Each structure stands twice: as C-alpha cells, then as structure tokens.
C-alpha cells in the first residue's frame with residue numbers, strides 16, 4: 001500500500017482525469033441501438049474538430065496506435081509500393097518495420113535521434129526517389145522529445161513536385177501540439193487514445209483526406225479489420241461494422257468536451273509553457289536535453305541525457321522506489337542513456353513541480369552529478385509567466 005497518488009509521468013499512457021473515468025462508469029449499451037448511434041455521431045464529429053478536418057473523415061478503431069499505423073498503410077497502398085520514412089527515433093523505426101512486414105518497400109532517410117525531420121534532406125530524398133507513394137512522418141518522436149514542423153514537410157513535398165500521400169503519426173502529439181489536417185495538406189493522420197487525448201489505452205484513429213480515400217479505391221493491400229470502406233459506410237449511420245469499445249467512446253466524448261471547454265489553442269499553450277519550464281529545470285540541473293534543435297523541442301515530453309557513466313534506469317528505479325513516480329525509459333539505442341519526462345495530457349503547474357521535485361531528489365539520492373537548481377528555475381519561469389495577477 002502506498003498512500004497518495006502515483007505520478008505517471010511517462011509520455012503515455014498519461015493520467016486519466018476523473019471526469020473521463022466517471023464518464024466511462026456506465027452500463028455498456030447495445031451498439032446497434034439508437035442511443036449508441038447518437039454517441040457514435042458525437043465522437044466521430046468531435047474527432048474531426050480535434051484533427052481539424054472538414055473535408056475528411058476520422059475512423060475509430062478498438063486498437064492501440066500500432067493498429068492505426070497498419071490501417072493507414074493497408075488502406076492506401078499496394079504490395080511493393082515504396083514509402084519514404086525518416087529515422088527520427090524508435091517509433092519511426094517501428095513504423096518502418098511494420099511497413100516491411102506487410103510487403104511495402106520503405107526508403108529510409110538517415111537522421112540523428114536528436115532533431116526532427118529536416119525538410120531539405122526530405123526534399124533531396126524525394127527528388128532521388130520520385131516514385132514513392134507515401135511520405136510517413138512521426139510528428140512528435142516520443143523516444144527522443146523531438147518534434148517535426150509539418151507545414152515544412154508539406155512545403156518540401158510541394159517544392160519537389162511530389163504527389164505522394166503525406167501520413168503523419170500524431171500519437172503523442174494530437175491534442176498537445178497543433179495538427180491542422182486540412183490546412184497543412186495531411187492525407188492520413190494516425191492517432192491513439194492514451195496520450196494527449198487523456199484516455200486509457202485501447203482506441204486508435206486514422207484521419208482520412210479525400211485524396212487518401214481516392215488512393216484507397218485503387219489500393220490492393222489485403223485488409224479486413226482495418227478496411228475504411230465498411231467503416232465509413234457504417235459510420236454514416238453512427239454505428240460500426242463490428243463491436244466498438246463502447247465505454248472508451250463514452251470517455252472519448254468527455255475528453256473532447258474537456259478539450260473544447262479549455263479551447264484547443266489554450267491546451268497547446270499550456271503544453272508549451274510546461275515544456276519550457278521543464279527545459280529550464282534540466283538546464284538548472286546542468287544536464288543536457290537530448291533534442292539539439294530548439295525549433296524541434298517537443299511540448300509533450302522532454303528527454304534528458306545522463307551525465308558521464310550514470311545509468312538512467314538506476315535513477316528511474318530510485319525515483320519509483322522513493323517517490324512512487326514513473327518516468328519514461330530510453331528506448332533501443334537510447335536504453336539507459338536517457339530518461340523521459342512526460343508533460344502532456346491532463347497536467348498542470350503543481351503536477352509539474354511535483355514531477356520535477358521528484359527528479360531533483362532522485363538525482364541527489366542516486367548520486368548523479370548535477371546542480372540542485374532545476375525545480376527553482378522552473379518555478380521562476382512559472383511565476384514570470386503566471387496569468388492571474390494580484
């Protein structure tokens with residue numbers, strides 16, 4: 001038994017707000033009945049506002065984000081098609097492996113794990129590989145804390161005269177960092193429930209542009225569970241072709257209400273501010289932020305490099321044992337070299353200060369060389385930028 005609340009400060013799954021938990025605590029209803037159709041329409045329309053599309057559709061799956069990765073590819077492409085991917089980190093590499101497994105031919109643009117996608121490098125790759133059918137970008141690389149500026153990617157594709165589909169993984173950025181599907185010319189948006197959307201794991205989404213839907217009509221990859229055609233036909237009536245995750249959809253409806261009550265722009269500004277406070281704390285500890293490119297700093301998480309020989313996993317263990325807080329581990333080639341602080345979803349100033357204080361105490365207990373000035377630097381920034389004056 002541990003008293004008080006566990007601090008779940010990994011960059012997803014994130015803390016589920018009480019309002020969402022309560023909204024799901026209802027009897028499961030008949031998913032073919034009239035009450036369900038009303039809920040179905042509400043969440044389908046709401047998700048279009050969250051990804052900012054009027055021209056397109058959003059498809060909702062009972063699946064983790066990985067399912068939406070697969071859905072995006074099998075619905076729009078044919079075996080042997082070449083797709084352009086950029087090695088921004090662990091998640092970009094997993095999406096590439098999935099593409100290979102289903103018979104596509106990914107062309108990989110090399111990149112360091114310390115920046116987002118460089119539009120010039122992408123433009124050169126597009127000129128060299130003019131036949132790619134899709135460009136697949138992770139908007140926010142959850143393994144590194146580096147975010148890519150999607151309008152720059154669209155501009156590089158236009159400059160190269162590419163008519164490939166633009167697919168963007170927003171699993172750890174949707175509802176934390178802006179996504180404007182129509183305005184930015186994104187053809188497929190891939191999203192998941194358990195990060196910025198503040199829900200438990202179990203739902204994923206694909207935003208589908210009219211151009212993606214035309215590609216769908218020609219695409220020959222085998223698909224059944226993920227098939228957009230049957231989904232969109234049923235969704236017209238507010239229902240689904242197979243049993244949807246009804247109680248998660250109750251939660252989704254509540255989460256959309258919460259995001260719209262706060263206002264999406266205010267939600268993004270809150271994430272930007274808490275992310276900046278976190279970076280000031282890292283500098284106050286005299287530690288290094290993994291992301292080397294300030295334009296690419298992520299507003300949903302910060303990855304911190306360990307100094308010298310200190311291991312990140314031992315530090316995370318000390319923090320979990322002493323303060324009941326979970327931090328994100330380094331993944332694949334970053335294993336034990338970094339820890340990741342999630343600051344996305346249902347999160348505020350005092351939750352951030354609890355998080356940063358826990359890290360600062362953990363650094364001291366674990367004997368990691370650092371300066372004890374992180375929490376103070378974050379507080380100074382929060383005071384400077386506080387909205388409510390005397």
Ligand SMILES: *Cc1c(COP(=O)(O)O)cnc(C)c1O
Pocket residue numbers: 012064065066067091138140141142169170171172192
């Ligand atoms: C979490 C995450 C995924 C994987 O999602 P699952 O729900 O674990 O399948 C993919 N991409 C990014 C950017 C993520 O953050």
